[in-house]
Amino acid sequence: MNTGELVELAQQLRVDSVRASAAAGSGHPTSSMSAADLMAVLLANHFRYDFDRPAHPGNDRFVLSKGHASPLLYAAYKAAGVVDDEELLTFRKLDSRLEGHPTPRKLPWVETATGSLGQGLPVGVGIALSGKRLDRADYRVWVLCGDSELAEGSIWEAAEHAGHEHLDNLTAIVDVNRLGQRGPTRHGHDLDAYARRFQAFGWHTVEVDGHDVDAIDRAYGEAESTKGQPTAILARTLKGKGVADVEDREGLHGKPLKNADDAIEELGGVRDLRVRVNEPPAARVLHAVRAGHVELPRWDTGEEVATRDAYGQALAALGTGRGDVVALDGEVGDSTRTEYFAKEHADRYFECYIAEQQMVAAAVGLAARGWVPYAGTFAAFLTRAYDFVRMASISGAGLNLVGSHAGVAIGQDGPSQMGLEDLAMMRAIHGSTVLYPCDANQTARLIAGMADLDGIRYLRTGRGESPVIYGADEQFPIGGSKVLRFSQSDRLTVVAAGVTVHEALKAAEALDQEGIRVRVVDLYSVKPVDRDTLRQAAEDTGCLLTVEDHREExxxxxxxxxxxxxxxxxxxxxxxAVRTMPGSASPEEQLHAAGIDAESIGAAVRLLVEQAIVP
Incomplete structure (x- = not known):
């Protein structure tokens, strides 16, 4: 499009943003209006995309990091001809595809759910990594950011990672409109302040008037021709651009315009321009087949093996059998044992350093491109990335997360390194799967089984060695459990997982010598839980005693x-459960102090049995 046509298209995007928000009675029209010129030039002159084939391997990828500006995105879809005017006006209504913040669950052209600010650029880095290192395709990743979200640390984790990886297929477009939700941003219209930060991380930067369509056009061209560096286009804009009553004014964030009809008239009225988006280049991405023969490692019963070691070996074996599996780690691969995968499949391994938010975001981006990511770090440190896990669920992303060094059983390192809340936070994720194996063969089977599940999958591993109690051919269906001790005269059922399975078995053996029979259930699938086995145990024994190396909640x-x-x-x-604040001690001392070792289990069982027979 030429200059005049681009100006008209930008006005149409503003008008439609106002109309959609007015119809909804809510939304963010002013945040959309500031970026309308940026979107118009990108859509008409630079973006390469086949809307009929969202999975086309040559398609450029667009991420709306400032997800609240969804009216602008939907207005662009209307201009591209994939959303009609009637649907545009269903914005934010029940059953509409046009949600307040866009998600790929509803729209096939959306790469990732946004709305929690600071996440779009990190996920865009993951998509760009896929294009550069795995797909080896010529698509570009365009991420539209707001200036307010540049206060988020995750943005700078992404900036450093992109600079380190020389992602010249990535362009961040920053809508510097000066105003946040409650007032001015930290740096206002100081474009150089943002430029210095991006440049420090190895980015090429371009400062531009965000309402000059010709200057924007040249900036995009410069980004496309820049090699060896990602590009940040820093665009000075005005929030509410084009309507005098709201332009560059505070207090109007997230509010439809009061006089929408007058604003539409001031913007030149309703238009119905259509954009012929550039076709993507011919491309062929040969993703490895998802199914393949996987030769899992095997251990003999009685061997002493840490479940983290089993995870590393099983993941490496899975990578050998399946070329679509990729692995990420947060600079603790020698402890989590993700390094086993890295040594055998370096081309599919991503070191994210100590940046857990970027690690999970990169996994989301890789999953969006069809890969099967396994991301590992200490269970305790996944708390830093929890918002990214939550948003990944909203995206419908398929992620395998592995948290090592769980519980007080890690010993002397103390509470800062102990994952004691991870089961709770992962169970709370919509549609998640939560697994906690107790031995090496079980770990290997579950690692392989996770690959073909949907949604967020979490597996917890331990630091110390534990005895192998299952044969290498044992099967562990998701949603199942294993009854390890059983008799018709069981007085009580002990339900355990992970390290406490071994403690429960030791306690049961000691109690058996005293004539107290107890059932022991290995509840390796924490979510979904094996309801049938638990209900049968409750019916047979009348009492359930759960033992966990985790907080009670x-x-x-x-x-x-x-x-x-x-x-x-x-x-x-x-x-x-762990009810105290641990300190430093040996693993055995930690388990005893927390009241979850074999001795504590035995004492609890004796007390419960005694109470049960008291008249």
């Missing part, structure tokens, strides 16, 4: 309770 005990939420009587349930 939200972990194994609460997972067991989920089996009894259908209205039937809830059995007697007693929970042993």
């Amino acid at each position: 939200g972990g194994l005990g609460d997972a067991v309770l989920d089996a009894f939420t259908d209205g039937r009587p809830v059995p007697r349930l007693v929970r042993l």
Whole structure:
């Protein structure tokens, strides 16, 4: 398009943003209006995309990091001819595809869910990494950011990672409109302040008037021709551009325009321009087949093996059998054992350094491109990335997350390194799967089984060695459990997972010598939970004792309770969990101090059995 046509298109995008927000009675029209020229030039002159084939391997990728400016995105879809005017005016209404913040669950042209600010650029880095290192395709990744979200640390994790990887297929377009939600941003219209930061991370920067369509056009061309560096286009804009009543005024964020009809008239009225988006170049991305023969490692019963070691070996084997599996780690691969994968499949391994938000975001971007990512770090450190996990679920992304060094059983390192909340936070994610293996063969089987699940999958591993109790051919279906001790005279059922399975077995053996029979259930699938086995155990024994190396809230005990939420009587349930603040001690001392070792389990069982027979 020429200059006049681009100006008209930008006005149409502003008008349609105002109209959509007015119809909804809510939304962010002023944030959309500031970026309308940036979007118009990109859509008409630079973006290469086949809307009929969103999966086309040559398609450029667009991420709206400032997800609240969704009216602008939907207005662009209308201009591209994939959303009609009637649908545009369903914005934010029940059952509409045009949600307040865009998600790929509803629209095939959306790469990732945004709205929690500071996430679009990190995910864009993941998509660009896929294009550069895996797909080896010529598509570009364009990310439209707001200036307010540049206060988020995750933006600078992304900036450093992109600079380090020389992602010249990535362009960040920053809409510097000066105003945030409650007032001015930290740097206002000081474009140089932002430029210095991006340049420090190895980016090429271009400063531009964000309402000069010709200057924007040249800036995009410069980004496309820049080699060896990602590009940040820093555009000075005005929030609410084009309507005098709202332009560059505070207090109007997230509000439809009061006089929408007058504003539309001031912007030149409703238009119905159509854009012929540039076709993507011919491309062929040969993703490896998802199915393949996987020869998992095997261990003999009685061997002492850490589940983190089993994870590393199983992941490397999975990578050998399946070329679509990729691995990421946060600079602790020698501890998590993700390094085993890195040594065998360096081309599909991504070192994210100590930047857990960027690690999970990169995994989301890789998943969006069809890869099967496994991302590992200490379970405790995944708390830093929890918002990214939450948003990944909203995206419908398929991620495998592995948290090592879980619980007090890690020993002397102390509480800062202990994952004690991870089961709770992962169970709370919509549609998640949460697994906690107790031995090496079980770990290997579950790692392989995770690959073909949907949604967020989390597996917890331990630091110390533990005995192998299952044969290498044992199967562990998701949603199942294993009954390890059983008799018709069981007085109580101990439900354990991970390290506490071994403690429960030791306690059961000692109790058996005293004539007290207890059932032991290995609840390796924490979510979904094996309701049938738990209900049968409750019916047979009358009491369930859960033992977990985790905080009492939200972990194994609460997972067991989920089996009894259908209205039937809830059995007697007693929970042993970590209720104190640990210090530094040996693993054995830690388990005892927390009251979750074999001795503590035995004491609890004796007390419960004694209480049960008291008249």
